[in-house]
Amino acid sequence: MTPSLSVVGDKAAEDRPTSVAEKVRRLQDEARGLAREHVGELQRLLVAVQRVSLDVADGGEAYPAGVRELSRRLAEETDGRLQTLEAILSRQS
Numbered sequence: 001m002t003p004s005l006s007v008v009g010d011k012a013a014e015d016r017p018t019s020v021a022e023k024v025r026r027l028q029d030e031a032r033g034l035a036r037e038h039v040g041e042l043q044r045l046l047v048a049v050q051r052v053s054l055d056v057a058d059g060g061e062a063y064p065a066g067v068r069e070l071s072r073r074l075a076e077e078t079d080g081r082l083q084t085l086e087a088i089l090s091r092q093s
Contacts, residue, residue, distance in 0.1 A: 039085075039089065042085070043082065043085060043086075046078055046081060046082050046085070047082065049074070049078050050074075050075050050078040050079060050082070052071075053071040053072070053074040053075035053078065054071070054072075054075045055071075056068060056071035057069075057071040057072035057075060
């Protein structure tokens with residue numbers, strides 16, 4: 001019978017005291033990573049809003065005229081917001 005194997009953590013690293021500054025840096029790095037993910041989700045959702053808005057705006061008589069016009073304006077506004085967001089993000093890199 002083969003003995004079972006298990007992963008053992010680095011006990012020396014666990015016992016090493018972590019300074020408050022190191023903890024703060026680690027938490028800040030984690031927060032920045034989560035913020036990047038969140039902004040990426042915002043971008044994806046804005047693209048989806050723009051795509052659906054264009055679909056409705058171009059949907060023809062099946063949609064009420066007011067809804068088509070609102071959707072057209074929303075698509076244009078969303079495009080502008082996406083460009084602004086991308087410009088801001090490009091300066092952060």
